[in-house]
Amino acid sequence: MLRRTLLLGLCRGPLGRGLGTHRGGSILDRDGKMSEIKKKIQSILPGGDWNPLYDTSHLPPESSDVVIVGGGVLGLSVAYWLKKLEKPRGAIRVLVVERDHTYSRASTVLSVGGIRQQFSVPENVQLSLFSIDFLRNINEYLAVADDPPLDIQFNPSGYLLLASEKGAAIMENNVKVQRQEGAKVCLMSPEQLRNKFPWINTEGVALASYGMEHEGWFDPWCLLQGLRRKVQSMGVLFCHGEVTRFMSSSNLMKTASGEEVNLKRIHEVHVKIDQSLEYQPVECAIVINAAGAWSGQVAELAGIGKGPPGTLQGTKLPVELRKRYVYLWHCPQGPGLETPFVIDPSGTYFRREGLGHNYLGGCSPTEEEEPDPGNLEVDHDFFQDRVWPPLAQRVPAFETLKVRSAWAGYYDYNTFDQNGVVGPHPLVINMYFATGFSGHGLQQAPAVGRAVAEMVLEGHFQTINLSSFLFSRFYSGEKVQEHNII
């Protein structure tokens, strides 16, 4: 009301009518200056975003309750569940800091997108079962008013794990554990395998486990965009910047047994803006480390691992960057529509891509052959030497394949036991981890996000008990070894 009368007052000068209603040029609208002045006045009036000193719209807010370092699928999943489980609505302010808004090196979008329940650790099976449930009902969870529904392009073709003589007993054990948790997996003999998939060469295969339901692959980019859209509609703020520093304070406390521990608390997160020297100190209560392959570096910034080795203070977060290659090839005589995600005993894997006889696949290198993770260049010799021979041996039709393209991505590889790290750090009490999943983070992201949100809001895990995935196992040495890591 006030604004309109002021504007009318301004224009009521010589012409006597509002701007925009004249036909020809007016004396006042010379060089478009009038519209500029109008815009400036509108921003000065209450409700506009006028800052007399300088523009800070590109900076993150000065304070936020939770700061999530890393905007990949795990970070966004934690943000989503924090906003979904908070009471009352709108209670928690969440800020997601992501330094690469094109996600060009993020593990999420470079992943092959598979989801399976065929793990050896029961918690992994439970996480994956909840995640597939989430993906099936994704339009109920991530619905945003007025936006079209998501189509994650899920292929329910299942996983086929092959085992040699040595691994057959372990596979049987694993299948028993998986079935107990509710996964639909069946065991097949080489004879049954040949009947079902005539294109497989069952030489050297003693047993196979085939996931009948809830397994397959989907489009991770769509899940990421869906989460991003929903999380923005719930009021989470995004910032394109990099976390460069944590300001924390320490407290010397005594445990119940009289031992002295130095507990740290992070007070501020310094977020440096992209391509600039500007940084903003963000006051926060809780920091969530979901930086994926770079989580180790973020943990070092917080002082985790700075201490004499062998103590809790000296235990680093053992998450490292590891480079993995994925190759896309074309083979017109290759297996047909029924091809599941096949994993050879040698570690080579492949799956069908689309309808045109294209296949995606790769292999995890051994410790000695680990490529240098400094860049994302693809080594095509690796395919010739390490991926193609086992593939051609397992599926004879693949002897005549032609590689169409390839790319590389990072694993947030947990060198300790290749399973995720979830929950708070015992000494830096307000840093929570959601990282280190070594290649199966995408498929467990919805469930892990919920677990971390429960930990933050309630203080303990409520639905899935992930206490064996806490940080303290790195100090106590209790490995939760996952055998079925690709």
Add this chain to the structure above:
Amino acid sequence: NWSRLREDWRKIEEESLHLVAPVWNGGTRGIGGLSRVVAPEGNQKKGRSLLQFLADRFYDVEALRDHLLRKRVSKVHQKNRPFNHINQRYGPYVAGAYFILKQGGAVRFQGREWIRPNQRGHFSLDFLKLQAVPVEAVDASGCAINYQGLDSLLALKELQSLWLQRCPHVDDWCLSRLHPLASSLQELSLAGCPRVSERGLACLHHLWNLRRLDISDLPAVSSPGLTRILVEEMLPSCEVLGADWAQGLKLGPEEQPRDTAGPIPA
């Protein structure tokens, strides 16, 4: 004016529930994955109406619209609830038959005639005494059966023929659940289901006893002709009724459409 508002409500609800994300960049997607989240501009404009305008500006209207949408979704869930008490008392065959009849479909027991509900949805309860007679054929065309509702169908171990034509909530996830019926199912019809795509058709290879499969008129399948060929290769002993294999092939002005006797060998 009220009738126009009601029309707008119904249009919005239908769009939110039945809309399949349109395949508008066609063919296989690139490796980085083009997002299929955003629909083309035309759809957005159609949705804008008086209702949207009000919902953008008033919290009450927004809450009311969300409430009606949730009620619509919960109505489908309610229709698909399992009839556990009937299952315990009369057995899985009768419970499955009751479920289908309640949804508006038809059932045929072994050696009997088809049982269908009448215009008003009423059906006779004579079949309650057929506890030991297996159900051979189910016609669930047009029914609101979904992933949960398939629980009742999967208990029918001797089911030979299943028709799921034009079911709005049958999608790829539902197809992946059909494998327990592999030993008995001989005929399956998915014609006209808006949410079934070639990815769900890929998991039909579990049904090794299948002799007739109808996959015609599936709007979510990206290349119907090619999909039909691949499904025929996947299920060699099954007769597949689907799109014409030449559909999608671009013919020059001089060429005539060829005789559609069989698929081109790969």
